Amino acid sequence: MKKFLLVCNFKMNSVALSEYQNEVGQKQINNLVLCPNFCDIKEYCALKPNGIMIGAQNVSEFTNGAYTGEVSAKMLKDVGADFCIVGHSERKKYFYESHEQTNTKIKNLIAEGVTPIVCVGEDIKKDEDFAVRFVLMELNQILKDIDLSRIIVAYEPIWAIGTGLVPSNKHIELVISAIKKYTGIDMVLYGGSFGENNYIQIASINGVDGALIGGASLKPDLICKMQSEID
Ligand code: PEP
Numbered sequence: 001m002k003k004f005l006l007v008c009n010f011k012m013n014s015v016a017l018s019e020y021q022n023e024v025g026q027k028q029i030n031n032l033v034l035c036p037n038f039c040d041i042k043e044y045c046a047l048k049p050n051g052i053m054i055g056a057q058n059v060s061e062f063t064n065g066a067y068t069g070e071v072s073a074k075m076l077k078d079v080g081a082d083f084c085i086v087g088h089s090e091r092k093k094y095f096y097e098s099h100e101q102t103n104t105k106i107k108n109l110i111a112e113g114v115t116p117i118v119c120v121g122e123d124i125k126k127d128e129d130f131a132v133r134f135v136l137m138e139l140n141q142i143l144k145d146i147d148l149s150r151i152i153v154a155y156e157p158i159w160a161i162g163t164g165l166v167p168s169n170k171h172i173e174l175v176i177s178a179i180k181k182y183t184g185i186d187m188v189l190y191g192g193s194f195g196e197n198n199y200i201q202i203a204s205i206n207g208v209d210g211a212l213i214g215g216a217s218l219k220p221d222l223i224c225k226m227q228s229e230i231d
Helices: 017-024 038-050 073-079 089-095 099-112 128-142 169-183 199-203 220-230
Strands: 005-009 032-035 053-056 083-086 115-120 152-155 188-191 210-213
Touching: 005 083, 005 220, 017 038, 017 220, 032 083, 038 053, 038 073, 073 099, 083 099, 099 115, 099 128, 115 128, 128 169, 152 169, 169 188, 169 199, 199 210, 199 220
Parallel strands: 005 032, 005 210, 032 053, 053 083, 083 115, 115 152, 152 188, 188 210
Antiparallel strands: none
16 A cells, blocks of 8 residues: 555553553554653654654744743754644644744744644534635645645544544545645645544545544554554
């Protein structure tokens, strides 16, 4: 099958490193990025010799100084993160992250050589035209003055996140194709209830380069199964 990147977002949950280590064993694993919580990033770097890449779930918009509780892009780089999710819908919903803040975070990550995985997606379940307009409008604001060759986009319809609902193949294909056409970005992932019952189907959709995975990330056996079957 084609190269298909799986990006696992553990959110504010802990998965013992040993659970992933037991599944991985001595194997080389391609195209898998694990994004544990900040506290576990360093420990998870133990999986890098197996080919597994490590990411963070968020980053500060500031570079250093008196910003209690914040973690900078340089700190992420220094601890071993190669990727960082930015602008996730949960950051927008619960922490009121603005497009302007997301834009600054992306710039800080690129400056440190950490690849941003930029999340966009419509909040209401409607037709493809609505989704394309919504997502392109978001990208227009979020990606101002950004080097587009340095980022990955994750198309995540908000109504599909954690709900078990998934758009049709046609919907996913049309939205991702519009993102690529209007931005020139090469790598676009799908996210939203990607799991055991749909991974083969979604991985086969034209133009989909990978998946951003929430809930299923907490099951290392399932992630390793998906990875070996898709790879
Ligand atoms: C997410 O939170 O980005 C996500 C895709 O979650 P889930 O896979 O649980 O829908």
